[in-house]
Amino acid sequence: xxxxxxxxxxxxxxxxxxxxxxxxxxPFGMSDSELNRLDELVGARRKVKRQQSLYRAGDPFxxxxxxxxxxxxxxxxxxxxxxxxxxxxxxxxxxxxDGISAESHTCNAIALEDSEVCVIAYDKLxxxxxxxxxxxxxxxxVMSREIVxxxxxxxxxxxxxxxxxxxxxxxxxxQRFNARGFSAQEFHLRMTREEIGSYLGxxxxxxxxxFSRFQDEGLISVQQKHVQLLDPTGLKRLIQHQHGxx
Amino acid sequence: xxxxxxxxxxxxxxxxxxxxxxxxxxPFGMSDSELNRLDELVGARRKVKRQQSLYRAGDPFxxxxxxxxxxxxxxxxxxxxxxxxxxxxxxxxxxxxDGISAESHTCNAIALEDSEVCVIAYDKLxxxxxxxxxxxxxxxxVMSREIVxxxxxxxxxxxxxxxxxxxxxxxxxxQRFNARGFSAQEFHLRMTREEIGSYLGxxxxxxxxxFSRFQDEGLISVQQKHVQLLDPTGLKRLIQHQHGxx
DNA sequence: TTTTTTGGTTGACGTGGGTCAACGGGCGTG
DNA sequence: CACGCCCGTTGACCCACGTCAACCAAAAAA
Numbered sequence: 337x338x339x340x341x342x343x344x345x346x347x348x349x350x351x352x353x354x355x356x357x358x359x360x361x362x363p364f365g366m367s368d369s370e371l372n373r374l375d376e377l378v379g380a381r382r383k384v385k386r387q388q389s390l391y392r393a394g395d396p397f398x399x400x401x402x403x404x405x406x407x408x409x410x411x412x413x414x415x416x417x418x419x420x421x422x423x424x425x426x427x428x429x430x431x432x433x434d435g436i437s438a439e440s441h442t443c444n445a446i447a448l449e450d451s452e453v454c455v456i457a458y459d460k461l462x463x464x465x466x467x468x469x470x471x472x473x474x475x476x477x478v479m480s481r482e483i484v485x486x487x488x489x490x491x492x493x494x495x496x497x498x499x500x501x502x503x504x505x506x507x508x509x510x511q512r513f514n515a516r517g518f519s520a521q522e523f524h525l526r527m528t529r530e531e532i533g534s535y536l537g538x539x540x541x542x543x544x545x546x547f548s549r550f551q552d553e554g555l556i557s558v559q560q561k562h563v564q565l566l567d568p569t570g571l572k573r574l575i576q577h578q579h580g581x582x
Numbered sequence: 583x584x585x586x587x588x589x590x591x592x593x594x595x596x597x598x599x600x601x602x603x604x605x606x607x608x609p610f611g612m613s614d615s616e617l618n619r620l621d622e623l624v625g626a627r628r629k630v631k632r633q634q635s636l637y638r639a640g641d642p643f644x645x646x647x648x649x650x651x652x653x654x655x656x657x658x659x660x661x662x663x664x665x666x667x668x669x670x671x672x673x674x675x676x677x678x679x680d681g682i683s684a685e686s687h688t689c690n691a692i693a694l695e696d697s698e699v700c701v702i703a704y705d706k707l708x709x710x711x712x713x714x715x716x717x718x719x720x721x722x723x724v725m726s727r728e729i730v731x732x733x734x735x736x737x738x739x740x741x742x743x744x745x746x747x748x749x750x751x752x753x754x755x756x757q758r759f760n761a762r763g764f765s766a767q768e769f770h771l772r773m774t775r776e777e778i779g780s781y782l783g784x785x786x787x788x789x790x791x792x793f794s795r796f797q798d799e800g801l802i803s804v805q806q807k808h809v810q811l812l813d814p815t816g817l818k819r820l821i822q823h824q825h826g827x828x
Numbered sequence: 829t830t831t832t833t834t835g836g837t838t839g840a841c842g843t844g845g846g847t848c849a850a851c852g853g854g855c856g857t858g
Numbered sequence: 859c860a861c862g863c864c865c866g867t868t869g870a871c872c873c874a875c876g877t878c879a880a881c882c883a884a885a886a887a888a
Contacts, residue, residue: 412733416822420737434733436726443733462719466712473708479725480682486732487658487680487689491666493739494783498875529836537740539876544837560836560884576662744845775866788845790867806854806866832887842877847870854865 351375352454360428360515361402362456362478366470373468377461378402378454390431390445390453397435399455403427406451407526410434411534412443421535423485424448424527426512430478448526493537496575501536502546503571506556510565521568525561597621598700606674606761607648608702608724612716619714623707624648624700636677636691636699643681645701649673652697653772656680657780658689667781669731670694670773672758676724694772739783742821747782748792749817752802756811767814771807 352363353371363374381404384390390401390408407426413419422443425431431453435441465472492501514520525532529540529547536543550556555571557564565571598609599617609620627650630636636647636654653672659665668689671677677699681687711718738747760766771778775786775793782789796802801817803810811817 412737414737414741414822418737418741420733420740422733422736433726434730437723437730442730462722465718472711472718475722476708476725477683479722479729480679482729483725483732484680484683484688486729486736487666487668490668490732490735490739491658491660491664493736494666494780495660495664528834534740540836541838541877542875545875548837576660774864785846786866787847787868790865791845794867830888832885834883834885836883837881839880840878842875844874844876845872846874847872850867850869852865852867854863856861856863858859858861 352378355404357402357404357428362430362471362474365474366468370468370470373464374471377464378456379460380455381452382455383450383452384408384447386447386449386451388447390447391435391441392444393442395435395441397432397439397441397458399457400430400432400435400461401445401453401455403429403431404452404454407448408445408451409448409527409531409535410443410445419534420537421527421531423489424509424531424535427516430482433479433482489535498536498538498542499546499549500575501538502532502543502550503574505532505536506563506565507568507571507575510568520565522562522564525563598624601650603648603650603674608676608717608720611720612714616714616716619710620717623710624702625706626701628699628701630654630693630697630699632693632695632697634693636693637681637687638690639688641681641687643678643685643687643704645703646676646678646681646707647691647699647701649675649677650698650700653694654691654697655694655773655777655781656689656691665780666783667773667777669735670755670777670781673762676728679725679728694777735781744782744784744788745792745795746821747784748778748789748796749801749820751778751782752809752811753814753817753821755809756814766811768808768810771809 352358352361352374353368355361355363358364358371363371366374382390382401384406393412403425405427407424408431409421410423410425410431411419411421425445431445432441434443436458461471461475465475492504496504509523509525510520513523527535529543532538533540533543538546547556547558550571551558553570555565555567555574557566598604598607598620599614601607601609604610604617609617612620628636628647630652639658649671651673653670654677655667656669656671656677657665657667671691677691678687680689682704707717707721711721738750742750755769755771756766759769773781775789778784779786779789784792793802793804796817797804799816801811801813801820803812
């Protein structure tokens, strides 16, 4: 765990300048004076309980959200009931960018655990981007990173086999936990097998079997949501040399 | 076909204010005075011959591109040779947004036919976004739309069967041709079966078979790259009621 | 605590789409 | 205009993953 963040009363300013997520979040790379301006931008914080939604598809778009604590999934659903998890988000990551284009959200953002977000009113962000040099660039980078990430998921869904997908998923989670000061080898997944499956374009049974096979092969150790990567290099190798893939 | 665009010498300004793609492209929704400022932004034009690349993964990021004529595909590739087409782009659409995040491109943009793009230097765009009210918002919307589009592709790759994917692809192409003043019922695809397959996460044989089955069922008429949608409603129905899908 | 519900694992079996191969027609190149 | 290559089509076969079902553990509710 990291040093704890100074606690402010819910609804008060969040003080980006004092937040330890600064290097993962929107303010990354901004100067001290810019950071101070940014404190004006982040209005309130909002708590979202496990299983509750931060926003839903169709909600009018008003703000984007920076995750301060906890984690989320985003999913889109078709009329016929099918749904697709489009991403899992961790602390410091930005939610709600999909809403800008049509001024309403196109997916649901649901908390995987009790969580808290910083609310960034979009019109204020627009305004301040005109004034604060580094903010505009940083915001563009955040959006661009989302596009690049999505391309990675397409690659995964379009051209990898089940085990490769799961290996890529685990390595990605590991790297992100690590960037947040947690162990890269051992972590606790917050999503179910079904949610992982939806994200990876697989059924939960296939995900479960792949977990078991990885364990049998000594690559990982799993117990429910608790995962240990015993041989990360082995997992990487699995992705690179396709066994005769599509 | 639409009325032709006033021809300027290659390398001269492109004059957004006189371009008939205005309602599809970056300048959408901007005022006349803003449009005039925009003309400064678009420096040169660049021609790209069929099969040649506009940029490649790893190239330093300097500009984004608006397609003035022709069409492109973007693809990412893995070390082991596998590749994934992440999108097909038509006139008025913006290419290169992936490059902002890491200041270098992460995919290849390849012309599907002899094409021409407007080069928009990114540093100038940043600069002008500070000054021109509508430009910043419009640019954010373009990026956001790309994110939403990518989520749609994930949905397609993650939870649709082969025929549903192809139907969705055809309807999407139809709608985009239509928005550009071409027929929604009859059009000429510029990409190969293999490229369609890569985009849809299928093998070219599967794409070919799905085309044939659609033809047998009277939904479309295909001959090579020439496609006619005989029953668009039938195609839509196909997507909504999964036949027992994953 | 007990009960209930939800999430995860595993087995048996079926099938959609991948693989391999043959063939034919269009189109770009010379 | 003719050659050759690439592209698209189709068939036969196979396998990875989906489906269906039973069962168990963990967590939540009572």
